[in-house]
Amino acid sequence: MRGTTVLPGTPGPEPQPGALPMHRLEVPMSNAMPFAIGTFDTIGPMSRAAFPHRHTFYEIVHVTSGTGAHVVDLFRWRLRPPHLCVIAPGQVHHWEGATGLEGSVVIFTEDFLLDHPGDRELLRRLGERPWRDLDEATHDRTARLIADLDDEYRTGADGFATVLRALLHILVVRAARLPEPASAPPLTRPGAVAEEFDRLLARNDPALWSVRACAERIGVSGGYLAEAVKSATGRTPGRLIREARTHEAKRLLARTDLTVRQVAARAGFADPAYFCRFFRRETGVSPGDFRRGRDVGGGIHHDHRLQSIVRPQPPA
Incomplete structure (x- = not known):
């Protein structure tokens, strides 16, 4: 989604007083x-x-x-490696007194889940109890899978993007199978309303693509929903709904032969012209250009590797 990735050298947004920094993925080019x-x-x-x-x-x-x-979300997880940890967008986290930290880091936005949209729900559940201990056999198997991901990413051979998505899907599914930690924060924490909102969006139901409809389904006021979601994710419900609709439109454009008019209807837009304006505003490209550009990493050759994460200044 537009705003989740940026080009190198793009400054971070000015932080609001008292707000936490929001970091975006830095990519070498817009596509x-x-x-x-x-x-x-x-x-x-x-x-x-x-x-x-x-x-x-x-x-x-x-x-x-x-x-x-x-x-993570005010819950402290002590390091006793090996571990696997999943952090979802919007979760507040930081390392505390970490020394000798080694391992691998995989970062990606929801746009990378187009082949496996169900992984979004698995990742959300993993984010509720993000730290999983690994026994020796599971650690070795995880290390081999991550090594395959790393090799595929750095080699960049034909079709590497598809292979990366498949390997990431395996990693997410295997992570979801791991036993939950014995010590974990309760699922009834204040973020429960925001989590239910996230579950509703994951259904890709056009009837729920409005703040009012989601608030009514959850049983809270629109104002309370906005406060809960903004507190948990740093973004407004309206922003997240627009991202969900954009993600569904991208999935349909990339993975089906539906016309733009049909995609617009599936994404909840009665007017295809308005859908095209919406899609361009959210992504920076037209639906047609997005569909034609989906061979990035296949037929288009460039250095796809990311250099860093955009780094807003930490709070004083």
Whole structure:
């Protein structure tokens, strides 16, 4: 979605007083795939940030060594590697007293899940209890899978984007199978309203693509929904609904032969012309241009590798 990735050198938005930094994925060009994998060192210093912040993207961390703790939504997880951790967009987190931190970091936006939209729900559930301990066999299998992801990403051979999506899908499904931690925050925490809102959006039901409809389904006022969602994610319900509609439109354009008019209808737009204006405003390209440009990483050759995460200044 537009605003979740930026070009190199793009300054971060001015933080609002009292607001936490929101980090976006930095990509080498506007149509580059929103995915990267590397070590804590190659991804950059933000992968070890010691101050509370949020992301517009998912982050999967495979920790192989280190001491200290990782704080996610105010819950402190002590490091006893090996671990696998999943951080969802909008979750507040930071590293606390971490030393000797080593492992792999995988980062990607929802746009990278077009082949497997069901992974969004798995990732949301993993984000509720993000830290999973790994036994020796599971650690070895996870390390091999991540090594395959890293090799595919760095080699960039024909069809690498499709292979990356398939390998990421396997990683997400396997992570969801792991036993939940014995010590974990309760699921009835204040973010429950925001989580229910997220579940509603995951249905891709046009009848729920309005703040009012979601608030009524959850049983809260529109104002309370807005407050809960903004507190949990740093974004408004309206913004997230627009992102959900855009994501569904992208999926239909990329994975079906539906006409633009038919895609507009499936995405809840009665007027195809308005849909085209909406899509361009949200993505920066027309539906037709997006569909023609989906061979990035296949027929188009360029350095797809991401360099870093955009780094807003930490709060004083």
